[in-house]
Amino acid sequence: xxxxxxxxxxxxxxxxxxxxxxxxxxxxxxxxxxxxxxxxxxxxxxxxxxxxxxxxxxxxxxxxxxxxxxxxxxxxxxxxxxxxxxxxxxxxxxxxxxxxxxxxxxxxxxxxxxxxxxxxxxxxxxxxxxxxxxxxxxxxxxxxxxxxxxxxxxxxxxxxxxxxxxxxxxxxxxxxxxxxxxxxxxxxxxxxxxxxxxxxxxxxxxxxxxxxxxxxxxxxxxxxxxxxxxxxxxxxxxxxxxxxxxxxxxxxxxxxxxxxxxxxxxxxxxxxxxxxxxxxxxxxxxxxxxxxxxxxxxxxxxxxxxxxxxxxxxxxxxxxxx
Amino acid sequence: xxxxxxxxxxxxxxxxxxxxxxxxxxxxxxxxxxxxxxxxxxxxxxxxxxxxxxxxxxxxxxxxxxxxxxxxxxxxxxxxxxxxxxxxxxxxxxxxxxxxxxxxxxxxxxxxxxxxxxxxxxxxxxxxxxxxxxxxxxxxxxxxxxxxxxxxxxxxxxxxxxxxxxxxxxxxxxxxxxxxxxxxxxxxxxxxxxxxxxxxxxxxxxxxxxxxxxxxxxxxxxxxxxxxxxxxxxxxxxxxxxxxxxxxxxxxxxxxxxxxxxxxxxxxxxxxxxxxxxxxxxxxxxxxxxxxxxxxxxxxxxxxxxxxxxxxxxxxxxxxxx
Numbered sequence: 001x002x003x004x005x006x007x008x009x010x011x012x013x014x015x016x017x018x019x020x021x022x023x024x025x026x027x028x029x030x031x032x033x034x035x036x037x038x039x040x041x042x043x044x045x046x047x048x049x050x051x052x053x054x055x056x057x058x059x060x061x062x063x064x065x066x067x068x069x070x071x072x073x074x075x076x077x078x079x080x081x082x083x084x085x086x087x088x089x090x091x092x093x094x095x096x097x098x099x100x101x102x103x104x105x106x107x108x109x110x111x112x113x114x115x116x117x118x119x120x121x122x123x124x125x126x127x128x129x130x131x132x133x134x135x136x137x138x139x140x141x142x143x144x145x146x147x148x149x150x151x152x153x154x155x156x157x158x159x160x161x162x163x164x165x166x167x168x169x170x171x172x173x174x175x176x177x178x179x180x181x182x183x184x185x186x187x188x189x190x191x192x193x194x195x196x197x198x199x200x201x202x203x204x205x206x207x208x209x210x211x212x213x214x215x216x217x218x219x220x221x222x223x224x225x226x227x228x229x230x231x232x233x234x235x236x237x238x239x240x241x242x243x244x245x246x247x248x249x250x251x252x253x254x255x256x257x258x259x260x261x262x263x264x265x266x267x268x269x270x271x272x273x274x275x276x277x278x279x280x281x282x283x284x285x286x287x288x289x290x291x292x293x294x295x296x297x298x299x300x301x302x303x304x305x306x307x308x309x310x311x312x313x314x315x316x317x318x319x320x321x322x
Numbered sequence: 323x324x325x326x327x328x329x330x331x332x333x334x335x336x337x338x339x340x341x342x343x344x345x346x347x348x349x350x351x352x353x354x355x356x357x358x359x360x361x362x363x364x365x366x367x368x369x370x371x372x373x374x375x376x377x378x379x380x381x382x383x384x385x386x387x388x389x390x391x392x393x394x395x396x397x398x399x400x401x402x403x404x405x406x407x408x409x410x411x412x413x414x415x416x417x418x419x420x421x422x423x424x425x426x427x428x429x430x431x432x433x434x435x436x437x438x439x440x441x442x443x444x445x446x447x448x449x450x451x452x453x454x455x456x457x458x459x460x461x462x463x464x465x466x467x468x469x470x471x472x473x474x475x476x477x478x479x480x481x482x483x484x485x486x487x488x489x490x491x492x493x494x495x496x497x498x499x500x501x502x503x504x505x506x507x508x509x510x511x512x513x514x515x516x517x518x519x520x521x522x523x524x525x526x527x528x529x530x531x532x533x534x535x536x537x538x539x540x541x542x543x544x545x546x547x548x549x550x551x552x553x554x555x556x557x558x559x560x561x562x563x564x565x566x567x568x569x570x571x572x573x574x575x576x577x578x579x580x581x582x583x584x585x586x587x588x589x590x591x592x593x594x595x596x597x598x599x600x601x602x603x604x605x606x607x608x609x610x611x612x613x614x615x616x617x618x619x620x621x622x623x624x625x626x627x628x629x630x631x632x633x634x635x636x637x638x639x640x641x642x643x644x
Contacts, residue, residue, distance in 0.1 A: 076613070085613065134480040148579070150477045150484070157472065157581020158456040159617065167611045168575040171494060180611045253490040257470070257579055259479020289489045289502045291398070291407065295481065 005068035007061055009054065009108070010314025012115060013037055013074035015089035015142060020054055021307070022061045023314035027126035029307045031057040043092045043101060051105050069109040070102060071316030073118030073309060075143075080160040082112050088179050089142070111316040115139070115309070117154055117163060119266060119301075120147025121319050122312025128264045128299045135260045137301075138165060138251075140267035144187040144194075150258050154319075166191070170250050189246045192268055196220045198242055202235050210235040226272040240272065244279025251280065252287035255296050262297035266308065270300045327390035329383055331376065331430070332636025334437060335359055335396035337411035337464060342376055343629070344383045345636035349448035351629045353379040365414045365423060373427050391431040392424060393638030395440030395631060397465070402482035404434045410501050411464070433638040437461070437631070439476055439485060441588060441623075442469025443641050444634025450586045450621045457582045459623075460487060460573075462589035466509040466516075472580050476641075488513070492572050511568045514590055518542045520564055524557050532557040548594040562594065566601025573602065574609035577618050584619040588630065592622045 007030070011020045014037060021032030033053050040046035058064055076087040082099025084090065099110040113121075120137035123129040129137070133152040139145040144166030148155045155162045166187035167180060174184025175197065188194050199220050203212060211228040212220075212235055228236035251263055269276055281298055288296075303311060329352070333342045336359060343354030355375050362368035380386055398409040404421025406412065421432040435443075442459035445451040451459070455474040461467040466488030470477045477484045488509035489502060496506025497519065510516050521542050525534060533550040534542075534557055550558035573585055591598055603620055610618075625633060 134484075150472060150479065151475055153473055153475075155472045155477075155580055158583040159581055161613050162456075162472070162579065162581035164578040164581075164611065164614075168578050169571055169609050172492070172571060182609060182611060249491055249494060253575070254579070256486040256490050257484065257576070258477055259481055259484035259486075261480040287491050287504060289486065289504060291483050292486075 005066050007066045008068050008314040008317035009058075009070040010310040010312070010316075011050070011070065011072045012118070012309030012313050013072065013077075013090070014115070014309070015075070018050065019306075019309050020050065020057070021310035021314070022057050022067070023311060025318065027311055027315075029310055031060050032307075032310060033057060038091055041091050043096055043098070046092075047101055047105050054106075064108070067108055069111065069317040069320070070106060071118065071313040072098065072102070072110060072112045073115040073313040073316075074098065074112065075115055075145075077112045077114045077117075078160040079111070079113040079117070079156050082110065084112070109317075111320050113154075113156075113316060114145065114147075114163070115312075116145025117147040117156075118312035118316060119145070119308060120149055120154060120264075120312070121315040122303060122308060123264050123266075123301060124149060125315045125318065126311055127303045127308070128301055129262065132261050134258065135262045135264060136165070136254055136258065137264045137266065140190055140265060140269040142192050144191050146254075148254075148258055149260075155258075165250065165254060168250065168253070170246050170253075186246065186250045190243060190250070190269065192221055195222045195225065195239065195243060195269065198239050199225060202239055202242070206235060208235055212236060222269045222272055222276075226275060229272070229275050237275070240275045241279045243269070244276055245283045247276070248280045248283025248285075249287050251284040251298070252292075255284070255288060255292050259292065260296060262299050264299050264301055266301035266303075327388050329388045330390050330636040330639035331380075331392040332632040332634070332638075333372070333392065333394045334440070334631030334635050335394065335399075335412070336437070336631070337397070340372065341628075341631050342372065342379070343632035343636070344379050344389070345633060347640065349633055349637075351632055353382050354629075354632060355379060360413055363413050365418055365420070368414075369423055369427050376428075386430070389430055391433065391639040391642070392428060393440065393635040394420065394424070394432060394434045395437040395635040395638075396420065396434065397437055397467075399434045399436045399439075400482040401433070401435040401439070401478050404432065406434070431639075433642050435476075435478075435638060436467065436469075436485070437634075438467025439469040439478075440634035440638060441467070441630060442471055442476060442586075442634070443637040444625060444630060445586050445588075445623060446471060447637045447640065448633055449625045449630070450623055451584065454583050456580065457584045457586060458487070458576055458580065459586045459588065462512055462587060462591040464514050466513050468576075470580055471582075477580075487572065487576060490572065490575070492568050492575075508568065508572045512565060512572070512591065514543055517544045517547065517561065517565060517591065520561050521547060524561055524564070528557060530557055534558060544591045544594055544598075548597060551594070551597050559597070562597045563601045565591070566598055567605045569598070570602045570605025570607075571609050573606040573620070574614075577606070577610060577614050581614065582618060584621050586621050586623055588623040588625075
């Protein structure tokens with residue numbers, strides 16, 4: 001068992017679905033599948049179903065002897081302890097010893113980390129951060145996650161929980177985050193929920209006509225705002241400017257912390273392209289002191305979204321065996 | 323030349339004075355001295371005077387053959403390039419190739435980094451961070467500097483300028499920083515100048531009687547505020563509460579970034595003890611999400627202040643040769 005087998009299993013446990021796949025060393029996803037994360041309230045039943053799905057893929061790939069190990073990305077996943085701890089969006093409460101449970105079931109070494117850290121390793125091995133030793137990965141999805149790489153290593157911190165940029169406070173006494181109870185965190189503005197709340201606020205505080213007034217308030221997301229903005233909708237453009245102002249400020253603070261070569265963005269909001277990237281870049285530069293200005297690239301991940309999570313998780317296996 | 327000689331030279335270049343000393347591997351400062359940084363507008367003349375001073379010390383220590391190398395801490399010192407770049411508080415403008423100039427003069431290897439990074443290495447080798455692999459050093463002086471250690475390594479970042487926590491924005495659109503032109507940075511509140519400005523603001527915005535009203539406005543510093551606060555002066559206590567609120571918020575953001583075991587504070591403000599530490603801790607904890615709460619120690623450096631800068635700089639020599 002170890003680094004000599006040619007394939008790795010990557011598993012991405014999300015709040016809704018779990019994606020899994022078998023990946024080779026060049027980052028090709030050879031076989032993949034998906035199942036619900038929410039179906040099983042008991043972690044053992046969840047792992048049993050995952051095992052059944054993966055066994056089919058493993059046999060297609062040439063049997064268990066071709067597999068070097070399993071990498072798992074999950075919210076609140078801890079690299080050191082192999083546990084998922086108090087993940088608000090997962091059905092299993094408390095501290096779950098996921099790596100041990102999976103390793104007992106699969107009889108393979110299992111490496112766990114949080115989903116944004118897995119994404120960072122994926123970008124470093126196969127994506128926009130290839131060859132970089134200092135970069136920050138930021139995932140803009142339901143939440144805002146981050147993975148920080150310095151000196152070519154992922155920063156796990158003392159307890160394995162480093163890289164929670166989404167929870168740093170950008171606007172003191174700002175918008176309340178429902179999940180954490182903290183005010184003014186980056187996540188409360190730059191997540192999907194954050195953009196939706198900004199949209200509702202902007203609509204309420206203005207009498208300006210807007211295409212957004214006809215949108216379904218429940219399904220409002222950055223795609224809806226994007227569609228309005230490219231038609232020149234004034235309020236939609238204002239929403240991107242506001243979100244970019246906050247994201248840019250958070251990026252400036254991150255740059256002055258670890259001085260990365262690039263910041264890699266990933267997730268729903270990045271699909272709005274320059275509408276979000278331009279104000280983000282502008283406000284990042286405005287908040288940087290001179291020595292950091294016009295140096296740091298803001299890049300959008302170019303991994304296929306369907307593969308990125310699996311790739312990132314599988315890369316944990318190779319990363320550990322380097 | 324290299325790691326076999328028993329002694330190292332440590333030099334700390336400050337805005338006003340330059341401290342230098344000869345240090346053994348156990349962190350004993352055997353010989354030390356000080357000279358003005360401001361006397362020489364030409365860097366060559368400055369290095370010549372420094373050389374003359376140090377030659378006496380080197381001869382006392384047994385000659386050049388006992389010296390392994392020179393470590394220098396300086397504002398805006400770059401570890402990778404060995405240059406001091408655009409340091410606003412030093413008399414030499416532009417980019418100064420200090421490590422090369424000194425190495426040519428002394429015929430010894432010279433390692434340069436910024437002063438807060440040097441302090442962090444000093445704390446790791448001889449001080450409060452001994453044995454720690456993940457910590458953040460914050461120097462609260464004329465400016466606010468920081469050095470970040472993760473996985474046992476100092477984070478220099480892509481370009482050697484990582485760790486500028488003092489310039490991160492804590493209060494968007496907050497107090498203007500005269501040196502950088504940026505608004506609301508940690509340094510604009512938690513530096514000596516910052517505390518002085520807060521004091522003037524608090525006095526102006528209140529009609530409350532206060533011992534601080536009799537203080538000399540020009541020499542006001544945290545010591546003066548401390549003296550008033552321990553006598554129960556209401557406005558003085560308010561100033562510490564305000565400063566601790568901002569410092570605590572900045573520390574919380576730093577913790578959520580790199581998840582250190584401890585934050586080590588150093589410098590003038592820390593002499594106010596619990597008056598500044600209590601509000602700082604309280605506000606740090608309030609801004610942390612649950613997974614980080616009640617875990618991170620805030621420690622005050624216990625290196626002798628007169629030695630700390632020299633020790634930190636000299637530690638660069640051993641660090642490089644590990």
